[in-house]
Amino acid sequence: MTVALDKAEIKQLTERSYKCRKNILKMMRLGEAHIGGAFSSLDIMTVLYNKVLSHNPKEPKWEKRDRFILSAGHKCMALYTTLADQGYFEEEVLWTYNSFNTRVPMHPDEKVLPGIEFPTGSLGHGLAVGQGMAHIARMENPPFRVFVMLGDGESAEGSVWEAIMSAGHHKLDNLIAIVDRNGLQVNGETVKIMDTSILEEKYKAFGWEVRTIDGHDYNQIYDALASVPFVKGKPSAIIADTIKCKGLSFAEKKFEFHHWHFKENEVDDAIVNVENSCREELVKIEK
Amino acid sequence: MRSNYKNLIFKDISDEAIMEDPRKILADELVELGKSNKDIVFVSVDSSLGASGGPFNKNFPERHFEFGIAEQNGMGEAAGMATCGKIPFIAGYVPFVSYRCFEQVRDDVCKTNLNVNIIGNNSGFSVSALGPTHVILEDMGVLRSLPNLTILSPADGTEYRQSVKIAAEIKGPVYIRVSRIKARKLFDNGHKLIPGKANILKDEGDITIIATGTMVLNALIASSILEKKGIKTRVINMSTIKPVDEEIIIDSANKTRKIVTVEEHSVINGLGAAVAEVIVKNNPVKMKFLGTPDKFAVVGSYEECIDYYNLTPEKIALQVADFARES
Known part of the structure; x- marks a missing residue:
């Protein structure tokens, strides 16, 4: 089954994801951040929260909600701005970034912010935790689903492969792994630092059903996320090819923007740049 | 020997000794607790037979989860289950359920303050023939530095018996240090192991x-x-x-x-x-x-x-x- 979004929906999703990109940059007026992975993962998160997850921002602990775990916790600026946009908390919380005791630290903390399912930051933890939830979900009727987002750099962690092996073994079809494959990590190209490719074949070998998508094409994202489980009795992996720092034209595909050490005024320039990117995207949609 | 503690039954080395197997006690207690509390789950890292989970598996197969020799994954899974209101017990050799997955214990279990209960089996010299990779003499030291973690070190069968229920009742994580050596019964059943009380x-x-x-x-x-x-x-x-x-x-x-x-x-x-x-x-x-x-x-x-x-x-x-x- 293929599902498609209409033009108005794609326009709306584009506007929302770029609003989040702008908000991330506004937060960065207060301090540096892991912008690269936040921008590469934002389109996927936007579709997840607006179109896919069964959730209720007014009742973040609703028992039957789908769970989303950001295993690559450093991408949390994308999650914070998305959660604020969804109404989990007031946008003002974002403007406390980089201040003492902030509720939006550089890695997400479930104790201080509604909507954060689990604290992450050290890489390679999320998929195992998500699976624990998915096992319990299977005891429920109907079971909720667990979506875990990982990075391709993160996929070098051994614990990730323990979890991949385990999910395949247990045929957890309510577990969905989304790999934000932007190809870059803090020190350069993932393929040169530790080649985790071909991820698709590896997941398949461990008993997963896999789909590769363009992680910035809303229709492909939505179609994949709306089609899980791809096969009954198998966990689903979505390998999303993305562009590091997508939407900030001068930073795209540059590993130096994994964590951007910006100079004065560069953030304001970046906001203008992102606004232009958004306009260009909207024009493309109209065509 | 004169004793001031009324529940101490050990009087002298020459008395007839009642010896109890800590691992069997824990296994039986897990089954008992599992009967009265449907939220108890057992997380096995290829540790069911040797480490207290076998009888639980037999009684409650739907609440027994096997994750193989992969303790990082097992500990993370236990944490995930606990977020859904379950009370997982994860058991294994001390090094594998504490050191191998130390960061999962720290971040996923202690930071979150989840009700995950770690049974550290074969502590100290109780498997001394296996050598220094298995004989862990620093577990309490390493784990004691983790916030939120309660560490129980039972002295006899009466204490082992109570430690399972106590661990489940404590809302945060608990580590139970378990010897493989049979324990001489020291206390009668009136003895109460109270966490934090000597x-x-x-x-x-x-x-x-x-x-x-x-x-x-x-x-x-x-x-x-x-x-x-x-x-x-x-x-x-x-x-x-x-x-x-x-x-x-x-x-x-x-x-x-x-x-x-x-x-x-x-x-x-x-x-x-x-x-x-x-x-x-x-x-x-x-x-x-x-x-x-x-x-x-x-x-x-x-x-x-x-x-x-x-x-x-x-x-x-x-x-x-x-x-x-x-x-």
């Missing part, structure tokens, strides 16, 4: 022996030996290593001249250190730390190792007597 088993002298786990029996026997030599002792069972019973430590420092700690564990950062941390802030009396030195373990039988590290009752008594004579 028991004064004997209260006679001006030197205190504080022991934990397997060493409580040895301390009691040592105390009898000392008594015959005219050296009277206060003997304390410290069954919770974290939070340690500060009140009883301060009381001992105030009422006795010296404190000796005895543990089947390194003298670094274990029971001795926990006691010292309390007394230096309150009443810094002299202390002696009995345990293992800052070295990896030798290989031998349990008895050989305990003797090598001077932890037999006779050698404890000798060291306490020497310490008592020091000015």
Whole structure:
């Protein structure tokens, strides 16, 4: 089954994801951040929260909600701005970034912010935790689903492969792994630092059903996320090819923007740049 | 031996000993708890048969999860289950359920303060023939530094029996240190293991022996030996290593001249250190730390190792007597 979004929906999703990109940059007026992975993962998160997850921002602990775990916790600026946009908390919380005791630290903390399912930051933890939830979900009727987002750099962690092996073994079809494959990590190209490719074949070998998508094409994202489980009795992996720092034209595909050490005024320039990117995207949609 | 603790049934080494298998006790208790509490789940890392999960699996297969030899994954899974209101017990050899997955214990279990209960099996020298990769003498020290974690170190079958229910009742994470060596029954069923509370088993002298786990029996026997030599002792069972019973430590420092700690564990950062941390802030009396030195373990039988590290009752008594004579 293929599902498609209409033009108005794609326009709306584009506007929302770029609003989040702008908000991330506004937060960065207060301090540096892991912008690269936040921008590469934002389109996927936007579709997840607006179109896919069964959730209720007014009742973040609703028992039957789908769970989303950001295993690559450093991408949390994308999650914070998305959660604020969804109404989990007031946008003002974002403007406390980089201040003492902030509720939006550089890695997400479930104790201080509604909507954060689990604290992450050290890489390679999320998929195992998500699976624990998915096992319990299977005891429920109907079971909720667990979506875990990982990075391709993160996929070098051994614990990730323990979890991949385990999910395949247990045929957890309510577990969905989304790999934000932007190809870059803090020190350069993932393929040169530790080649985790071909991820698709590896997941398949461990008993997963896999789909590769363009992680910035809303229709492909939505179609994949709306089609899980791809096969009954198998966990689903979505390998999303993305562009590091997508939407900030001068930073795209540059590993130096994994964590951007910006100079004065560069953030304001970046906001203008992102606004232009958004306009260009909207024009493309109209065509 | 004269005892001041009414629930202590151990009187003398010559009495008939009731020996109990800690792992069997835990296995049976998990089944009992599983009957009354549907939220109890068992997380196995290829540890069902040897590490207390077998009977649980037989009784509640739908609540038994096998994750194979992959402890990082197992610990993370346990944390995930706990977020959904379940009360997981995860069991395995001490090194595998504490060190191999240390960061999962720290981040996923302790930081979140989830009700995940870790059964650390085969502690100390109880598998000493397996060598230093398996003989872990620093687990309490390593784990004691983690916020939110309660550490239980039961001394006998009565305490082991209660530790399972207690762990489930404590809302945060618990580590239960379990020896493979059969434990001599010390307490009757009226004895209550209360987390954070120690028991004064004997209260006679001006030197205190504080022991934990397997060493409580040895301390009691040592105390009898000392008594015959005219050296009277206060003997304390410290069954919770974290939070340690500060009140009883301060009381001992105030009422006795010296404190000796005895543990089947390194003298670094274990029971001795926990006691010292309390007394230096309150009443810094002299202390002696009995345990293992800052070295990896030798290989031998349990008895050989305990003797090598001077932890037999006779050698404890000798060291306490020497310490008592020091000015």
